[in-house]
Amino acid sequence: MHLTAFRFGKPYESLERNKLVHFMTGEPVAEVSQVGGAIVSRDLRKADNARNALLKIDPEEIVERLQTAGNLYALGTVEVGGVKQSPDDFARQQSATTGLPESLCHANMKKNLFVLSNMDRMLDALSRGLSPEILWQGYGTEHRDVVVSYQCQSPVLGLVLPSNSPGVHTLWLPVIALGVGLLLKPGGQEPWTPYRMAAAMIEAGIPEEAIGLYPGATDVGAAILADCGRSMIFGSAKTVEQYRGNPAVQVHGPGFSKILLGDDCVDHWRDYIDVMAESIAANSGRGCINCSAIYASRHTDEIADALAERIGTQDVRPPDDPEATLAAFTIPGAAKAIWQQIESLIDKPGVRHATAAQGSRFVEGERCGWLRPTIVECDSPDPEIAHAEYMFPFCSVVKCPQDKMLDRIGPTLVATAITNDSGFQQQLIHANNIDRLNLGPLPTIKLDWLQPHEGNIIDFLYRSRALQMTATSELVSTAAAAPAQLGR
């Protein structure tokens, strides 16, 4: 199977190809054409064509086609890389190159299907009831009889996608429905979702000029970030720091998501152990929304031991085993290096390894490695490991007084606060270091798709601005409703 680049409607076979192999057997799975950054820069000069192709279609029709695409993606057989690909083929191939168990690949497909199937509700919620016609035409009259205008900030959204977390794709699925094209740089090991989704969208009638697939090395990412009016990148804490404050880039890094147990609930911690375990271990702990720390003022030793018993026993299973829960680290030596780093942090004052009794955490394969769920207890937020996040089920249970929690937790993508203390709830609602806030025992990994995630995608792609017009110009403008050219 050869996945070619796709230059907004034109397949492009590169002379350079990345060979993807099965993470356990080394058998070839696919070849992926590799392009250079200059191809992206050059093609972006015609990015207006992507948006213009979308604007020719009624926005409601686009949503319907996306819903069809969702069904094709999750349930149908589509052609990918010149080969017919069923959902099972997809899960097998994705598992083979990412190390994710096939059951989790299927689960991520369901997530993407849900988002596409509910696109109309999502857009309505994220735009606060704005008619999509307004985004198409650039202006319109709201239901309050007020003229509003929105400027599209980029004809395409560029995405530098990761290799290790197929769960992130839900973030870019609404973009086409907002009249904005997609320029995707697939992750090196995970081209599967972008390619299958693009094939499903095109088969469902989304114009092929609106979608670009540019697999390649880091220079492709650099070109996207430099030349797209708006782009999204997924990376490490260093990547986050690099692009922080750049209005053209939305950067997604480690989440450092947490569960905070209020003093009023902490004595009943056993009631919430399922929520904690699911938050840590779902999707093999790979997501930024997985819980990496639990804060409580007391019972931390008991909580850590209970979690160790609950999830610390999870073992490595073959990727096609429906019971498999742990993803492999497919880069040779990666799992071992991470475990050595963790060991050095566990061996510090105030830290106890709660899963030590459950056997070795590091499991070495012939070409890969695994890390089994790991729970540590920290007697304060001071140890470095209290603020660590890893790409497997890992959690620090941290002893910390409730009145110090908000000062000590640091940046937190998702906080699940288990408390009925209205004073503490108010503090949590107003805390600027928490992005998504769950009040009550909701798993951190449970996302309400009708709410924004790390900023509202519509606010990122569109800018609300003033537009005043006389009655005459309104007529002229409405008559000439063709979309304006959008410069970069």
Next chain:
Amino acid sequence: MPADTTETPPVFKVADEKSIAQSREKLDAHTAEIVAWHFHSSTGSPFWLEYAEKLNFDPLKEVNCFDDLKKFPAFEDEWLRGGPVTRWIPKGFAGQPAYVFETGGTTGTPKSRVNLRDFRTDYEEFSETLPEEYFPKGANWLMLGPSGPRRLRLSIEHLAQHRGGICFCIDLDPRWVIKLIQKGWMEHLEAYKDHCIDQAITVLESGHDIRCMFTTPKLLEALAIALEKKGTTIREAGITGIFSGGTEFTPQWTRFAVEELLDGAFMTPTYGNTLMGLAASRPVIPEDGYTIAYYSPQPRAVIEVVDFDDTNSVVPYGGTGRVKLTTLTKETFVPGFLERDEGERERPYAHYPWDGISGVRPFSKLATATTVGVY
């Protein structure tokens, strides 16, 4: 790595056995002559004369052919750091004007090579490989590459002058570029690239009738795209011939450049460095899969593709190995320097009847530490 036993017949003209044997004889004779010069007490450099005292053989008596150079331990480029650089000047050239060219140097002391006339000779020889149709004699040149204490900077200027033209240059500090990348200041990197391209476009638009250019792949991309934004192309800006170099030169990149950037301008890739000089390529054509194969300027310099573990053995044709350089000029003697690059061994080409190398890329075991900027 073993050779590909199912190797397809080459689409280029392979050198005949007689030419290969003649070039080898010439190399053997040249090697003996150069070693005699560098190790004779009246002509040799202080460095090599002192080094000879530590050897367990006498280079003057025991180096009679190229293969005899294997008796030398591997050359360590760390020896090139720091002064006095005069220790590298052969006594036979004492008192002559000398240049010092540097490589690296983003942090710490750079490596340096002293040159008297070598760079001129290398580029005069290279000049003979340039097709007149695209690099007309008398044409003016643009040097869109690094400035500062670089051999390349003076060499391109000399090449232009040697061919009867004038060379226009830009200011480009590659050490700053590497620092920007290391700091992760990507916006500044883009701005600096734009600054370089602005200088180039200003020169091209100023009526200097520039028709030839040296540049690197990344700068060529940036120039072509910047010109495209202005509604023109490299060819329309007057450029007919481009000579370029760098390990980013891949078949795919070359194909992209030919199909989409050059608008009919001719481009010839080269491979070189401060130690060796520069290696020309055989014609890069679609029928050959845009393979870029370089041939060193033998006998002045030799490229061997050697086994990663046994660096005194070349790999079979088509096999992958590390680049081993030997420089044999009266100014510079470098026996068996293991480069930070790897590639595939290529058969001798009719115009260059000795081994070549293709697929040159950073040595995989060191690649993670290599930073490629705009230069």
